[in-house]
Amino acid sequence: MIIITLQRDKCIGCNYCVELAPEFFRMSKKDGKCTLLHAVEKKGFHTARTPFEHAEEPLQAAAKACPVKIIKIKPL
């Protein structure tokens, strides 16, 4: 299991996460920020889970590439 969190309000809309992990992120055409798919929002933090361990590599790449460091990946 991997837990993904996104502090969405700080997103500057660079699109890197969508390039690197398109199965998990989409750019919102509404406000130009990225959206973590199937996530639950609590106090500005959006959290999603995936059982697929092979997703860790692209997710870590997205977290690393994020210029404002708002993506956190936690493998359980």
Add this chain to the structure above:
Amino acid sequence: MSSIELMSPAGSFESLQAAIDNGADSVYFGIEQLNMRAVSSINFTLEDLPEIVARCKPKGIHTYITLNTILYDHDMTLMRGIVDEAARCGVSAIIAADHAAIAYARQKGMAVHLSTQANVTNVETLRFYSMFADTMVLSRELSLNQVKKIVEAVERENICGPSGKPVQVEIFAHGALCMAVSGKCYLSLHTHNSSANRGACRQNCRQKYYVTDEDGNELMIDNEYIMSPKDLCVIDILDQVLDTGVRVLKIEGRGRSADYVAVTTRCYREAIDSYYEGTYSKEKVENWLERLATVYNRGFWNGYYLGQELGEWTEDHPGSHATQKKVYLGPGLGYFPKAGIGHFRIEAYDLKVGDPVLITGPTTGVQYHTIHEMMVDEKPTIAAVRGEEVTFPVPFKIRPSDKLYKLVQSED
């Protein structure tokens, strides 16, 4: 009253109010993330727009939104939303560089200012953009001679913007300079994936660098800050600058604090006014330079305006060379309007009679004051320490959103 427009940066409500109170003719600010200070300044939201316009419009101060990053397809809705809301709230113009933003703003009848990101360096480019923009900032890399020739061509050939009036030429007068041409820098993108052109510059150029060869031998270089230019300042050559015929002087610094905005705006206001009154003098310039040095700066130079070939680089240490620094003491608690007494809590350091202080807040802006007398527990005292509540007379209202700072001389 001069016909020169002094444009000040507003990265927060504190800075906005400081610009208004200190003589700015116009202010520019970012909304949401589509501006060149997306990360380094707080940035306003769409909900803040009516308040910003309400503070500026009654005083005849123009308001400009910076919408000048490169834009992707997913940014279009937000970009359009910002332009629509700007038009609805009565914002004066949109500062843009991406053609999508320029085209949409024009479609909505919004005035467009061409951003430095468009890098206008010649008359023909200015003529091209005159189809869309009434005001254009020229590249910071031009000399004053080149600026003057462009201004003269606008007048001679009557190059008009969409408003039907001749294009207004703007230049940067004061503030940070970038090592790259008109901010088109990719260093931050290469090292941190963090694009300066999306407002997320990591300021690689401001760091100290050593040069070593492939064998590990360090090369002798005069300056470790080989990529960090000093700050632009033209107050000492303002007569030459205004003689070029430019109409708008822009102060850089949306990422800087409100006291920087207050001091730079006030100094340039005085300098522009004294130029037109015929009282611009060497003595005044020295006084302005001294005051400008009290707030954030990396040392000053005239930029490329006098035709200097190479940049002048930051010396001694990174960051600010300000001669003064502000030490946070505590928050405002309230104000007794009849007596004209401000009430504060000291949460750090101490406050003494005779101390110069700075009080800043989103509505207060920036106010300077010197403590002549004060009271703790309703008894006169000469010093207040951490944990105490202090009252002293101030000639302006104090609000709970205000912060009290003591001004001290920097050690170096």
